[in-house]
Amino acid sequence: MAETMNSPMEIDEGFLPSKSPTNKGKSVISEVSSKSTPWVEKYRPQSLADVAAHRDIVDTIDRLTNENKLPHLLLYGPPGTGKTSTILAVARKLYGSHYQNMILELNASDDRGIDVVRQQIQDFASTQSFSFGAKSSVKLVLLDEADAMTKDAQFALRRVIEKYTKSTRFSLICNHVNKIIPALQSRCTRFRFAPLDATHVTERLQYVIKAEGLDVTESGLAALVRLSNGDMRKALNILQSTQMASPHVTEDAVYLCTGNPMPKDIEQISSWLLNESFATSFGCISNMKMRKGLALVDIVREVTMFVFKIKMPADVRVKLINDLADIEYRLSSGCNDKLQLGALVTCFTYARASLVAAAK
Template identity: 85%
Template sequence: MTEVVSLMDIDDDDNAGDRSAKPINKGKSGAAPSDGKATPWVEKYRPQSLADVAAHRDIIDTIDRLTSENRLPHLLLYGPPGTGKTSTILAVARKLYGAQYHNMILELNASDDRGIDVVRQQIQDFASTQSFSFGVKASVKLVLLDEADAMTKDAQFALRRVIEKYTKNTRFSLICNNVNKIIPALQSRCTRFRFAPLDPVHVNERLKHVIEAEGLDVSESGLTAFVRLSNGDMRKALNILQSTHMASKKITEEEVYLCTGNPLPKDIEQISYWLLNESFAESFKQISNMKGRKGLALVDIVREVTMFVFKIKMPSDARVQLINDLADIEYRLSFGCNDKLQLGSLIASFTKARASLVAAAK
């Protein structure tokens, strides 16, 4: 889904300037990594061109067309982590600048460089200088601000003015997870693209490519586990794949869950059985024993049980109430509330749901 706010044609004027000015690159590196065994697969298999980006073809095709027509606007790419935002804009930069890539972009991670001084010094200095770059397809430079939602409000207001002042020779690309933290004045100056969580089909295809390239032995159930645990986050999927490979030569579903510390599906089925059929005391005892024996986190159990609730046949109002109760428990656990108290709340929530099931059956 794309939301086009404004388009600004790239000026065709020849821009004079200082070729010696080189950008300071921080945050995620755009350089092609080496193929050494120590290279994180997230970087080793990062898309090098727009055609390699796993999903969001509508967005990619739109940006590709604007780039080819020298009509690239300021960009605001937002959405959950691991959905291809940074990879997309780095691929755009490679297409625009080729071998001059590192001389034409300033890459900053706004979670580290988030104050107004960065805007007034590094960004403004880079944007205000013009460069001779021979052999590139565009005469404008590119400022890439990753995690822009971490910038202070003062820095964002200062950036707004910089964007206006240096549009002729510089384009700005803002990347963030939470677009609501970007001030409206910045949003209105950018073309916005939302990157949704990746479809399981695209995650599956990319993982198969990496598995084949690395010569891994992965079972079908293991591949399904990777896709399920990634939740549409390609970075997470690749990190889990690499860490599981380091722990085991033969990658099965069980190995994936053991490596990540997530409860196995069969464990969740067993816990759900206790919650729906056993007494409060028995459920508390059995779940506590399993937590201790397998080293499971209650927050992971609650999250997985919530997904299991959708498979249970029960009245819709009872399902909604149970899911809300589980969300409250997960929220309290995120603030470090006592595990035993929250386990009691979990069992009590299912006790109420069980009463609704019995009443509906009658």
């Protein structure tokens, strides 16, 4: 076991998702699921073979499970990339129908203090293990959102991991690995789950669309994939909420349901910012924002992405993107919308002046 934990298995690089077989990621949690069941749960992968992406990671964990060499795991990366689904699939493979008796699942953002480590986790790890006919008698502690744990709790968890390694495996799941203390990181085999490729998100959405019998246009599907940003959970939530609001899932319906500005709106806003006066730009953007119920932070975020498509000198682009990032940060901190809209128009005014000067 020690060899496994200290081997080159400690993987920090992102894996390129390999092409999975056409039958991967196609299972449904239950045929009797009610219509009100969130699709993120209804269509959660039930086995390692069902996980649609990150095949290199999944196949490695599957091999370690088959060889009974499963180490402590640290799965990290953005939300909705399959971290929790992967470890739950591992638990089902190890314990079958008895897995509920063999795992302790905690959300560390709720149970984050040292008392939880000393009581719930240590009590579970110290009790005698009964396999109940499962393939493995080693128990599993699953700590979701482990980066929310206090430092004291993490140090206490380190001691528990050391003490109960023979009978218990620990799986830590987090978004930000830098918030996990080095002492815990060194005791786990690390896997990074990168944002899902658009192809995998599209394939999974197409399966759900077919299973639910939805009317989704090609532009609507493209909008779902674009707004998900590699987050499968987000993509399914947007799809479900949109079909509840509209019988036809179109691009307009998706953007209307989420409240995000449409690409054509961003093009229009960018045109105003680059070509009109301060007063005209400010007034036009304010009117569109109020008329369509758009959030300024979403406008700033989308305009930032649009800046990458505009041909301009590198130094002008860098300054403009930094200015936009400052505005987005201030908006997220609760600053006044009108002031930040003025700052948005102002930074483009300076950028336009720099472009004119560069042209001369």
